[in-house]
Amino acid sequence: MRTTVLRQRRNSSADLSGHGSCSRKPFVSRFPSKNILRIGLLRRLFVILFGGLALWPSVATAQTLVADRIVQGGTILTMDPSRPEVEAVAMARGRIIATGSLREIASVVGPETEVLQLEPHQMALPGLIEGHGHFLGLGESLMMLRLSDAETWEEIVERVAQAAAITPPGQWIVGRGWHQSKWKEPPQPNVEGYPTAKRLDEVAPNHPVLLTHASGHMSMANGYAMRLAGVTEQTQPPEGGEILHDASGKPIGVFRETAQALIGQAQARDDQRLTPEQRVQRLRQAVELAGRECLQHGITSFQDAGTPVSQLRWLRRQALAGELPVRLWLMVRDDLDAVEKELPGLKSIGLGNDFFTVRAIKLSIDGALGPHGAWLLEPYQDLPTSMGLNTIPIEAVERAAGLALKYDYQLCVHAIGDRANRVTLDIFERALSSQPGPVSRRWRIEHAQHLSPSDIPRFGQLGVIAAMQGIHCTSDAVFVIQRLGNLRAKTGAYMWRSLLDGGAVVTNGTDAPVEEINPFLSLQATITRRLADGTQFFPEQAMTREEALRSYTIDCAYAAFEESSKGSLTPGKLADMIIIDRNLLNCPAETIGQTQVLKTILGGQVVYTRN
Numbered sequence: 001m002r003t004t005v006l007r008q009r010r011n012s013s014a015d016l017s018g019h020g021s022c023s024r025k026p027f028v029s030r031f032p033s034k035n036i037l038r039i040g041l042l043r044r045l046f047v048i049l050f051g052g053l054a055l056w057p058s059v060a061t062a063q064t065l066v067a068d069r070i071v072q073g074g075t076i077l078t079m080d081p082s083r084p085e086v087e088a089v090a091m092a093r094g095r096i097i098a099t100g101s102l103r104e105i106a107s108v109v110g111p112e113t114e115v116l117q118l119e120p121h122q123m124a125l126p127g128l129i130e131g132h133g134h135f136l137g138l139g140e141s142l143m144m145l146r147l148s149d150a151e152t153w154e155e156i157v158e159r160v161a162q163a164a165a166i167t168p169p170g171q172w173i174v175g176r177g178w179h180q181s182k183w184k185e186p187p188q189p190n191v192e193g194y195p196t197a198k199r200l201d202e203v204a205p206n207h208p209v210l211l212t213h214a215s216g217h218m219s220m221a222n223g224y225a226m227r228l229a230g231v232t233e234q235t236q237p238p239e240g241g242e243i244l245h246d247a248s249g250k251p252i253g254v255f256r257e258t259a260q261a262l263i264g265q266a267q268a269r270d271d272q273r274l275t276p277e278q279r280v281q282r283l284r285q286a287v288e289l290a291g292r293e294c295l296q297h298g299i300t301s302f303q304d305a306g307t308p309v310s311q312l313r314w315l316r317r318q319a320l321a322g323e324l325p326v327r328l329w330l331m332v333r334d335d336l337d338a339v340e341k342e343l344p345g346l347k348s349i350g351l352g353n354d355f356f357t358v359r360a361i362k363l364s365i366d367g368a369l370g371p372h373g374a375w376l377l378e379p380y381q382d383l384p385t386s387m388g389l390n391t392i393p394i395e396a397v398e399r400a401a402g403l404a405l406k407y408d409y410q411l412c413v414h415a416i417g418d419r420a421n422r423v424t425l426d427i428f429e430r431a432l433s434s435q436p437g438p439v440s441r442r443w444r445i446e447h448a449q450h451l452s453p454s455d456i457p458r459f460g461q462l463g464v465i466a467a468m469q470g471i472h473c474t475s476d477a478v479f480v481i482q483r484l485g486n487l488r489a490k491t492g493a494y495m496w497r498s499l500l501d502g503g504a505v506v507t508n509g510t511d512a513p514v515e516e517i518n519p520f521l522s523l524q525a526t527i528t529r530r531l532a533d534g535t536q537f538f539p540e541q542a543m544t545r546e547e548a549l550r551s552y553t554i555d556c557a558y559a560a561f562e563e564s565s566k567g568s569l570t571p572g573k574l575a576d577m578i579i580i581d582r583n584l585l586n587c588p589a590e591t592i593g594q595t596q597v598l599k600t601i602l603g604g605q606v607v608y609t610r611n
């Protein structure tokens, strides 16, 4: 029996590794939608029938290796379909060396092996993968005023006033995370529901103030910042951007999409005055803060949705020096000429002990729904003069597609509106059809939030990954229906069920710092689609628990060509795992978001323990 089992395991391992040459829908078909719960029950039945013998498949291990550490007890969910639950996981030299029953694991346990014993209600699972976030942005956001929990504009004004009291005059006050649709009352005065600079000028007349919208697609500046930026009534916005004005024609301080650069450049000019040492110090601090935030929430790998070349180079040096706190897979986002020049030398796969990979290009074809920037096929329900914004020339996306094919990069395009998604799918289809054979390039649409029903099957057909964020569904729900109306929301918004049924791979994440990095909040949103007020946002599109867990582990790994080293507790893979305080397969769904991470293990080392 043992040899049979070993052969089976080798086969399944070969299946999972894929070697980057999978067919169009490789992962979906090879990772059948088994019900983990049911398999767990079958296993238990088997154990009862055969008198408690160690019956779960044994594991190929190098007999000479002794485990540094084993995790046992509780519920251990592997996300490996060949053995969904095991009694123990053994690791050595940063990798998983065996999984199976306690009896099987005994052969790799030595006198020095540390045992982590789970309590019966606890669960261990693979380290979670943030599928779309902004790593340095997350760190920087932790160095700014946090505005996401403000319930009124006045509360934000008050926080700026407090910051102004302790910040030397002339220095920037920056904040992030405001969202006008989440305030209890409209700001006074307002233009189209957006606040004006008036109150900021009252409390911070001697400081430039820049407050970025929760979506990252809009900014609010005060008069001082606009003067530094040279913005007047006559200033024209750059293409793909807008400057909001009041009835008298005066800019109110709100800058949409590319127009944000006007203020951003003024701030960057001030940043130029920092010494190189100060700049590096700031980056280091951002990395450290972001890393800490990830590890305490069980994130061991982070897919970064766009970093410029200069910062990628710096991060690569950090990786090679062993200074990165989590594993990064990054998309390059920069001026396209610079990207073209750098692509051949920039590609990095698994550098610094699998902490640093660059193999993807990022572009944004539209804005976000909250600030009416998502590019739609029909006008906004609540702004009938607008169909949103196309933020980059189509030819530029075509050019990037050509570069991605030429240098074998993944192409990742931010698309939120249904028109943005259709145009992106068209570009992908044209580019990919020029390629021979059924090889999936695993190109991705980042967000894929609002889809025309006729475009949904194209994700599965083209092998395009829908890189979505569960938490956006419930946090945006309040304004999705305002913006799109009921019918378009029902048939096109956050279509997880339809995408999965159509054979697409759907990943998960938080877009941190747009949302909190906490993956359990996003998992709960993915499984329940329930808002804080108790209502559900079209629950027929929810994922099952198993699908949601896959979207944060093995499917996310697939979306980065990393399923042979991450995403499941399988011998040979990296020893990245977490221990949490509840069983995600059977705890009440509305408590998933309260899950606490007790330990995070990265490369076989315990890097976080909850006090």
Ligand SMILES: [Zn+2]
Residues within 6 Å of the ligand: 132, 133, 134, 305, 511
């Ligand atoms: Zn993003």
